Amino acid sequence: MTAQLACMTDDVPVAGTLRVELEGEAGPVEVAVVRDEAGEWHAISDVCSHGAVSLSEGEVEDCTVECWLHGSRFDLRSGKPLSPPAIRPVPVYPVTVDGERVLVDVDAPL
Numbered sequence: 001m002t003a004q005l006a007c008m009t010d011d012v013p014v015a016g017t018l019r020v021e022l023e024g025e026a027g028p029v030e031v032a033v034v035r036d037e038a039g040e041w042h043a044i045s046d047v048c049s050h051g052a053v054s055l056s057e058g059e060v061e062d063c064t065v066e067c068w069l070h071g072s073r074f075d076l077r078s079g080k081p082l083s084p085p086a087i088r089p090v091p092v093y094p095v096t097v098d099g100e101r102v103l104v105d106v107d108a109p110l
């Protein structure tokens with residue numbers, strides 16, 4: 001599958017997040033579309049690798065998002081946790097911005 005429309009640029013403010021559900025080859029994929037504090041776009045799995053909670057409900061700081069439940073902070077570029085208790089990374093997906101359209105390919109994790 002190729003990149004698909006996740007949202008429009010106006011849907012996500014700087015340092016903001018949006019939870020979307022996209023259709024992957026293996027079924028639905030929950031994605032957090034995030035703009036970091038520099039305005040760069042990212043797409044990571046919306047499901048924290050420590051517990052089944054939504055990362056899009058966490059706070060964005062620099063190029064990270066914090067899981068609201070136990071406070072692990074995930075790097076938006078790599079998906080790696082930078083602080084415990086999470087120890088496993090979350091998938092990161094390629095994002096393309098085409099005009100006002102934000103496209104994500106959930107079948108080609110980085």
Ligand code: FES
Pocket residue numbers: 048049050051052053067068069070071072084085086
């Ligand atoms: S559920 Fe996210 S750090 Fe525990």
